Amino acid sequence: MEGLKMNRISLILFIAFAAFIPTLKAQIDEVWERRAQESWNRTLESYEPDPVKIVTHLNTNVHRTLKELGALEPNSTRRGLRKKYTGPCMVTNPIDRCWRCQPNWADNRKRLADCGLGFGHNAKGGKSGRFYVVTDSSDNDMVNPKPGTLRHAVIQKEPLWIIFKQSMVIKLNQELIMNSDKTIDGRGAEVHIAYGAGITVQFVKNIIIHGIHIHDIHMGSGGLIRDSVDHYGFRSASDGDGISIFGSQDIWIDHVSMKTCHDGLIDIIQASTGITISNAHFTDHNEVMLFGASNSYSQDEKMQITVAFNHFGKRLVQRMPRCRYGYIHVVNNDYTHWNMYAIGGSQHPTIISQGNRYIAPPRNPYAKAVTKRDYAPEAEWKTWTWRSEGDLFLRGAYFEQSGDPNWSKKHSEVYDLIQASSALQVAEITKFAGALHCIVGRPC
Numbered sequence: 001m002e003g004l005k006m007n008r009i010s011l012i013l014f015i016a017f018a019a020f021i022p023t024l025k026a027q028i029d030e031v032w033e034r035r036a037q038e039s040w041n042r043t044l045e046s047y048e049p050d051p052v053k054i055v056t057h058l059n060t061n062v063h064r065t066l067k068e069l070g071a072l073e074p075n076s077t078r079r080g081l082r083k084k085y086t087g088p089c090m091v092t093n094p095i096d097r098c099w100r101c102q103p104n105w106a107d108n109r110k111r112l113a114d115c116g117l118g119f120g121h122n123a124k125g126g127k128s129g130r131f132y133v134v135t136d137s138s139d140n141d142m143v144n145p146k147p148g149t150l151r152h153a154v155i156q157k158e159p160l161w162i163i164f165k166q167s168m169v170i171k172l173n174q175e176l177i178m179n180s181d182k183t184i185d186g187r188g189a190e191v192h193i194a195y196g197a198g199i200t201v202q203f204v205k206n207i208i209i210h211g212i213h214i215h216d217i218h219m220g221s222g223g224l225i226r227d228s229v230d231h232y233g234f235r236s237a238s239d240g241d242g243i244s245i246f247g248s249q250d251i252w253i254d255h256v257s258m259k260t261c262h263d264g265l266i267d268i269i270q271a272s273t274g275i276t277i278s279n280a281h282f283t284d285h286n287e288v289m290l291f292g293a294s295n296s297y298s299q300d301e302k303m304q305i306t307v308a309f310n311h312f313g314k315r316l317v318q319r320m321p322r323c324r325y326g327y328i329h330v331v332n333n334d335y336t337h338w339n340m341y342a343i344g345g346s347q348h349p350t351i352i353s354q355g356n357r358y359i360a361p362p363r364n365p366y367a368k369a370v371t372k373r374d375y376a377p378e379a380e381w382k383t384w385t386w387r388s389e390g391d392l393f394l395r396g397a398y399f400e401q402s403g404d405p406n407w408s409k410k411h412s413e414v415y416d417l418i419q420a421s422s423a424l425q426v427a428e429i430t431k432f433a434g435a436l437h438c439i440v441g442r443p444c
């Protein structure tokens with residue numbers, strides 16, 4: 001069923017469904033209803049009953065990589081050098097080590113798909129598909145997008161590895177609604193998604209977003225938007241998130257630079273799971289990342305997310321991330337700026353914080369706490385598992401732990417593999433966070 005035809009049955013479905021999915025922006029038809037059901041099934045399938053296995057696997061890889069690379073410069077605070085780094089190509093964490101610094105990276109782009117770690121490690125994007133080269137930065141037709149545009153690429157049903165012919169600024173007229181099995185690979189060009197609407201990943205699976213800049217994102221006004229070659233429909237106004245992940249599985253966001261969006265930089269909601277956010281550079285934003293948007297949506301228990309090797313940089317305020325339900329592994333990130341708090345939540349999320357560097361703001365004595373709990377008295381949140389292992393705290397920063405004090409003893413394999421030095425090396429581990437400037441034919 002296409003378009004606006006809305007008979008009585010779909011109207012009833014719409015009302016019933018609107019209650020079930022409070023923030024779905026689409027007019028519900030049978031296509032969206034089926035996608036929602038399939039999505040929930042995929043979430044149940046993707047859910048890892050033993051999350052410590054994934055946590056341990058990532059930590060083991062960091063441990064091994066750091067050892068093989070030899071000692072990285074500890075306690076580096078010379079962040080200013082990051083942009084100007086002109087030395088030989090250098091890798092500082094296991095994800096980058098898997099593909100970077102090969103001069104022929106452009107002939108071997110799909111190598112990236114095998115480099116993911118953490119809960120999003122199953123994201124292979126368009127690995128099994130052909131390349132699609134975006135040649136046209138325009139975004140003028142929401143229902144019949146022009147071939148060669150990013151919108152035309154992402155609505156295809158087949159797996160696609162999407163690359164860019166040249167540098168471009170893509171000002172999205174409305175939210176970009178992605179179909180499953182896609183990689184957006186910005187390497188080799190400077191690709192900015194900016195000054196328009198953001199990216200929507202809704203009821204789909206298997207997506208990699210790599211090497212692009214996303215900033216100055218506004219709300220979309222809504223209207224008729226195509227979400228697949230064989231379907232389009234009416235959408236209400238979009239929130240103005242940089243990336244909105246809604247009921248989706250196996251998603252990996254790597255080496256993106258993001259700032260200044262109307263709503264969140266990245267929102268992950270409605271039982272999305274199997275997600276890694278890595279090597280990203282975030283700046284200039286208030287509410288950075290929201291994981292779980294509704295207190296009553298307990299299906300978010302299935303949400304499993306890794307936040308690794310990111311740099312939370314200048315002029316950020318709060319929510320890095322802010323979590324409801326779910327299991328969140330926050331590992332080897334550099335938190336150099338926040339204004340209210342770094343990590344928060346409600347509805348008993350599990351938060352495992354390991355080997356991060358937390359630097360409290362210098363002039364605000366009331367913002368030294370990394371953590372913030374909402375909507376729960378202490379007697380209640382004391383039972384939530386929020387653990388800090390091997391984190392480094394500077395300028396008076398502190399992490400208020402809760403839950404089982406013996407968590408690490410029960411998971412000694414995790415604790416033993418996170419060396420205290422990891423946090424000291426975090427400035428190096430995250431040194432190349434953000435979109436990389438890759439030139440074809442040269443090590444990237």
Ligand SMILES: *[C@@H]1O[C@H](CO)[C@@H](O)[C@H](O)[C@H]1NC(C)=O
Pocket residue numbers: 034037038041
């Ligand atoms: C979801 O899974 C259930 C149980 O395995 C199955 O009966 C149902 O048909 C599935 N729904 C969809 C839309 O795939």
Ligand SMILES: *[C@@H]1O[C@H](CO)[C@@H](O)[C@H](O)[C@H]1NC(C)=O
Pocket residue numbers: 074075424
């Ligand atoms: C790194 O910084 C930490 C915390 O300020 C300090 O305890 C440690 O001695 C420093 N290590 C080196 C090698 O400078």
Ligand SMILES: *[C@@H]1O[C@H](CO)[C@@H](O)[C@H](O)[C@H]1NC(C)=O
Pocket residue numbers: 404405406
């Ligand atoms: C933690 O372990 C210690 C000793 O191993 C034990 O005495 C204590 O009761 C344990 N606490 C909890 C909450 O399990």
